[in-house]
Amino acid sequence: MAQNHDVALTVSGLKTFMYTNKRCNKAVNGVSFQIKKGKTLCIVGESGCGKSVTASAVMQLLPTLSRIEEGEIIYHSDRGDIRIDQLARNGRQMRAIRGAEMAMIFQDPMTALNPVYTVGFQIIENLKYHTALKGRQLKDKAIDLLRSMGIPLPERRVDEFPHRYSGGMRQRAMIAMAMACNPKILIADEPTTALDVTIQAQIFELMDRLKKEHGTAIMLITHDMGAVAELADDVAVMYMGNIVEAGTVDEVLRNPVHPYTRALLASIPVLGRGKNQDIHAIPGSTPDPFDRPSGCQFAPRCAFATEACNVMPDETHVTDTHRVMCWRYEEFAHAAAAQ
């Protein structure tokens, strides 16, 4: 992997396992990716594919009964590279990074905000720990942040409790909190899933602006292929703990070579194509995480599975940026080229 200074975060060979009732769920099983400065990496996949666990691992916010087993998470800070995975979860260094240089927007703004503190207090809390601001400056900064997120009457809203905010405003307050210290890396875990499309458009506009104005590297976790097509620079498709296909958005959406990506794209109705579009459902459902297939995780649902698929395929590069985990990807690559 070429080391250059426009990469903000490198994850390589990350394995994160969760332990419950003497059983082990290999939630993330060997995942590698990079997030570049001022770019958006979208991680797509169905529920249970490990996309949120990957995000929590990067932020060191994993639940107690889980741990990073293998792999590296390297944060390329201005002061040199930092191995996030080797820091203590709640140690001094991790706490200095989390919230200041790496921030996260959670899926559900209703539960991620504390209902017994005002929104202003929760934003100020972050500023108090990570900046030199004091007293009145803190509050002014919080009001500024809320204003820049397009919340009306921020001087009054800052002293209000989360229940007085609407869903879209709560999510914007969350983004204000995450952006308080101008983080280098912003991790957004399904930030708009709970919101209406018109509010979603407002949030997307906001994230685009942050990326352009501050050069923030964004990791967007979603299951919406539409959001990917609109926002992503790079895409990683996850299935059952592996990145099965990754590349630039053009490569993955125009020339998908993994059968899962192809099936996923064929299973969603696309607006504007009318009633006569062909929709192909993916048969079956995702396997039980405690009873996984031995080889390729998608093999039992795959229309192209062969004997070889009982062994886990390696990651192969189609182009420099486009990589895939499939034994038979070449056939699809040729088929796509022939079209």
Add this chain to the structure above:
Amino acid sequence: MQQQHNEDDVILRLRDVKVHFPLKGGFMQKTTAHVKAIDGVNLDVYRGEVLGLVGESGCGKTTLGKTILQLIHSTNGEITYRSTDEQETDLTKLKDHELFPYRKRLQIVFQDPHSSLNPAFTIFGSLEDPLKKYGIKSREERRKIIGDLLEAVNMRREYMDRYPHEFSGGQRQRIGIARALSIEPELIICDEAVSALDVSIQAQVLQLLMKLKQEKNLTYIFITHDLSVTEYICDRIAVMYLGRIVELCASEDLYARRLHPYTQALLSAIPVADLDKQTKRIVLEGDVPSPVNPPSGCPFHPRCQLRKDVCSQVEPKLKRYEIDGRDHYAACHLIDLPEAAPNAA
């Protein structure tokens, strides 16, 4: 292509339906205001069609669905059900016990497959109740019917003796569909029936719904906020905003020939999974206004980019336009098209 609908095909007719929930407060719990959840809806549903109801959260689409089933009682207006032998009944006038025969014909599939099945009952236990109620006395017969239903929704007969927690979300949603089908209804209201499912499972359930519609000649009212799904399965689409229908047209017209500015903004806000079809987003400011104090005039005017003076003063009526021989209804002052003559009927 779809033809003009005939008056005889109407299965459900809504006229000026209003649902106002009282807000109580202060001394003696006096009614202080009303939430105008549904504020004057006129709608015809035709036999055998799939009608989509779309809109943002809080626009009243779920309330409208429940009002049709009389799970919520309307404050005003008529909801007329027309049976196959042309008997017309106004459901709002009936008492609860009189509604009983109509409950059999109108059914609902709920949004959340995790909370709509009782966890303490087996699938058979949950599904046999409606059958018992509608007169199938023998347990053997009930088991047979439920087994057939489960097979109709692509599940195994044996599953009827299992409990809901043993099933995945997609399977539970299919059980919900089987339950709605059990007493052979004519119209099913699907309230966000696929929204909680993963995309790959969503396609399975959509295909199942379309298959069952063909086999059993069903009519669906499909309530959802996902316009890509609506466009794919619906014949006609009604767009709601703040308790009113602002646009109603054939689904093929909605994308290409939408008339109302709200529909335009709504469609442009949806991210499209097609790199060649990226459109400019029209970003609406602010949130949906409160239905307690809806804006004067057109409910959409505070967020509308094209608003004129008239919009804040006069409420636009839902007018009928004709585009390529198809009906297209919209409620906006700014549409520059001749209004179609009223129907001869």
